[in-house]
Amino acid sequence: MKKITAYTALVVGALIFAYPFVWMLSASFKPEYEIGDMSLMASKWTFASYQLVFDTIPIFSAFLNSIIVSLAVTGAVLFFGSLAAYSLSKLKWRGRDTVFNLILFTMMVPFMVLLIPLYTLVVKFGWTDSLVGLIVPFMMNATALLILRQSFLTIPTSLLEAARIDGCSEWRILRQIVWPLSIPALITAGIIVLTANWNQALWPIMVIRDEALMTMPQMVLLFTVGGGAQARLGPQLAAGILLALPIVVIYLIFQRQFISSMASTGLKG
Amino acid sequence: MVRLEGLRKVYDEDVVAVHGADLFVDEGEFVVLVGPSGCGKSSMLRMIAGLEEITSGTLSIGDKKVNDVLPKDRDIAMVFQDYALYPHMTVYKNMAFGLELRKLPKKEIRRRVDDAAEILGLMDVLERRPKELSGGQRQRVAVGRAIVRDPRVFLFDEPLSNLDAKLRVQMRTEILNLHRRLGTTIIYVTHDQIEAMTMGDRIVVMNEGKIEQIDTPYELYSQPNNRFVAGFIGSPAMNFLSGELRTGRGIMFKHADSDLTVRVPDAAQNYMSGRDVMPVILGIRPEDIFLSDSPYMEGQTSEITLRIDLVEHMGNEMTVYGSSGTTQLVARLAPDARVKQDDTVTLAFLQNKMHFFDAESEVVFR
Ligand SMILES: Nc1ncnc2c1ncn2[C@@H]1O[C@H](COP(=O)(O)OP(=O)(O)O)[C@@H](O)[C@H]1O
Ligand SMILES: [Mg+2]
Numbered sequence: 201m202k203k204i205t206a207y208t209a210l211v212v213g214a215l216i217f218a219y220p221f222v223w224m225l226s227a228s229f230k231p232e233y234e235i236g237d238m239s240l241m242a243s244k245w246t247f248a249s250y251q252l253v254f255d256t257i258p259i260f261s262a263f264l265n266s267i268i269v270s271l272a273v274t275g276a277v278l279f280f281g282s283l284a285a286y287s288l289s290k291l292k293w294r295g296r297d298t299v300f301n302l303i304l305f306t307m308m309v310p311f312m313v314l315l316i317p318l319y320t321l322v323v324k325f326g327w328t329d330s331l332v333g334l335i336v337p338f339m340m341n342a343t344a345l346l347i348l349r350q351s352f353l354t355i356p357t358s359l360l361e362a363a364r365i366d367g368c369s370e371w372r373i374l375r376q377i378v379w380p381l382s383i384p385a386l387i388t389a390g391i392i393v394l395t396a397n398w399n400q401a402l403w404p405i406m407v408i409r410d411e412a413l414m415t416m417p418q419m420v421l422l423f424t425v426g427g428g429a430q431a432r433l434g435p436q437l438a439a440g441i442l443l444a445l446p447i448v449v450i451y452l453i454f455q456r457q458f459i460s461s462m463a464s465t466g467l468k469g
Numbered sequence: 470m471v472r473l474e475g476l477r478k479v480y481d482e483d484v485v486a487v488h489g490a491d492l493f494v495d496e497g498e499f500v501v502l503v504g505p506s507g508c509g510k511s512s513m514l515r516m517i518a519g520l521e522e523i524t525s526g527t528l529s530i531g532d533k534k535v536n537d538v539l540p541k542d543r544d545i546a547m548v549f550q551d552y553a554l555y556p557h558m559t560v561y562k563n564m565a566f567g568l569e570l571r572k573l574p575k576k577e578i579r580r581r582v583d584d585a586a587e588i589l590g591l592m593d594v595l596e597r598r599p600k601e602l603s604g605g606q607r608q609r610v611a612v613g614r615a616i617v618r619d620p621r622v623f624l625f626d627e628p629l630s631n632l633d634a635k636l637r638v639q640m641r642t643e644i645l646n647l648h649r650r651l652g653t654t655i656i657y658v659t660h661d662q663i664e665a666m667t668m669g670d671r672i673v674v675m676n677e678g679k680i681e682q683i684d685t686p687y688e689l690y691s692q693p694n695n696r697f698v699a700g701f702i703g704s705p706a707m708n709f710l711s712g713e714l715r716t717g718r719g720i721m722f723k724h725a726d727s728d729l730t731v732r733v734p735d736a737a738q739n740y741m742s743g744r745d746v747m748p749v750i751l752g753i754r755p756e757d758i759f760l761s762d763s764p765y766m767e768g769q770t771s772e773i774t775l776r777i778d779l780v781e782h783m784g785n786e787m788t789v790y791g792s793s794g795t796t797q798l799v800a801r802l803a804p805d806a807r808v809k810q811d812d813t814v815t816l817a818f819l820q821n822k823m824h825f826f827d828a829e830s831e832v833v834f835r
Contacts, residue, residue: 358550358551359553361547361549362549362555362614364520365541365545365567366541366567366570366614367567377555380557381556381557
């Protein structure tokens with residue numbers, strides 16, 4: 201009896217949570233004049249909203265740019281984050297704890313504070329209107345470093361020492377011992393960084409003017425609020441769906457590792 | 470083969486783990502480092518392995534100074550207490566890994582791993598992961614990973630301490646057999662003095678970062694250099710009685726806490742360098758104590774009367790715990806000795822088995 205109550209509560213909760221997303225999905229396939237009601241059904245299903253999106257904005261190039269930028273950023277964060285996390289967790293050097301505390305401190309600094317100095321730098325380097333300007337400033341990330349360090353700390357030091365005696369360089373230890381044993385943490389950090397980066401709109405809006413170099417969130421934002429959607433709700437929802445789709449897919453693929461690692465590192469995104 | 474000269478290890482500027490150790494380990498020798506936990510055994514071994522920086526002193530392997538040589542270039546292999554097997558690799562790969570890094574031909578690697586697996590009885594588990602193995606099998610893989618490398622020196626850091634008692638005894642024999650078969654120099658760390666005594670050609674007893682004595686098991690047992698070694702080696706431990714030596718008619722040991730007086734060999738005269746009274750600690754092993762009416766004791770005059778607190782029958786002998794005032798003694802008596810709890814018995818010490826230590830420095834008189 202108790203169980204049934206608990207399950208009912210859970211199901212109701214899940215429905216409340218899921219409803220807006222499901223509604224959004226169904227509405228994006230409805231004719232424009234039917235979107236106003238809250239029902240999930242339509243008299244007929246249509247791709248018209250999507251058609252308008254594809255016709256008015258270069259959504260494919262935006263998609264491609266987003267993929268390039270977020271994969272490059274994620275790859276760089278995992279790479280440099282691993283190097284730093286390895287050094288901070290498994291190598292001994294003077295001032296290590298101080299450096300680690302400084303890195304923790306950077307997590308407290310809101311991105312808004314960095315916006316202007318970062319922008320100034322990017323202008324100085326001549327990286328405006330280029331994907332480099334979207335990638336380089338985000339190649340290091342304290343949250344990812346923290347997740348990786350936490351995971352590396354659980355690897356027994358004797359493993360690394362055995363590998364050192366076996367003939368591994370530190371770099372090879374990272375590749376052949378540490379990484380294979382930290383896959384859940386790499387996935388978690390990767391998803392967090394990828395999601396955050398994929399959704400980033402503010403920074404691209406500052407750095408990119410050229411439509412051919414715009415990323416998805418920037419493009420979708422300009423489309424929905426900038427008049428491209430001609431104030432019609434359907435295409436706005438369709439663009440939103442296209443923006444969210446890759447993240448949902450990635451999450452579905454990796455959800456098991458993601459959840460287990462979230463639970464074990466005790467961190468949320 | 471391995472030479473330590475004034476080898477010192479200081480952690481964090483002020484924790485001295487090893488105070489200037491001198492040691493020479495010969496080719497093919499099995500040397501055991503033994504001592505209580507925290508005495509610096511692992512630090513010493515890890516300096517030899519190259520896993521800890523040497524604070525000062527010289528370490529040579531072969532004839533080459535290797536202070537600044539990387540672990541992988543020292544031609545050593547190490548077996549860790551927790552085995553340190555790579556969890557994501559198969560048993561085969563665990564053993565082959567070091568050889569692959571050294572770019573040996575595939576066939577040669579296969580041959581060496583198979584040979585080692587054969588010796589260690591691991592042929593059937595080569596494709597398994599470490600977590601699918603029993604404790605004993607993991608231990609063997611760790612040993613296998615060391616022997617496929619065919620190094621000049623094996624280093625073992627408490628390799629058996631995670632095994633149950635029975636397996637420990639079995640692995641002890643296996644490692645000894647392996648040593649006999651390969652003839653490779655071994656430096657082996659343990660805190661277990663029985664393991665040390667049964668395995669080592671020579672034993673290095675350490676305490677608080679210092680080497681107390683380096684000797685064969687027999688020498689160590691029969692001629693300990695100081696009170697620490699005397700008390701550490703042997704189980705049950707040697708009995709110690711504080712008191713003084715006095716000259717009178719012959720030399721007597723007078724116990725400080727009781728009226729116990731023991732006649733000691735006249736040779737003890739030499740310790741006293743002319744003095745009449747000399748504070749000392751008398752050490753006597755439990756098996757060198759007998760009932761005074763036993764035939765062994767003919768002509769021995771050192772006797773002490775004790776009340777028996779506890780008797781443990783072992784079958785082949787019995788361990789008797791007795792006391793006289795605040796003094797406690799442990800004796801190992803023949804199984805047929807007719808003593809029981811609460812008896813009062815007279816015991817005698819074998820005169821030529823008594824050890825005398827300087828009360829101050831705790832160094833033995835010789
Ligand atoms: N990495 C380290 N940093 C600081 N102190 C250490 C370190 N490793 C060992 N010590 C200290 O050095 C001493 C000797 O330790 P160790 O060599 O591990 O002894 P054992 O192996 O005989 O138990 C101990 O007091 C220990 O606390
Ligand atoms: Mg140790």
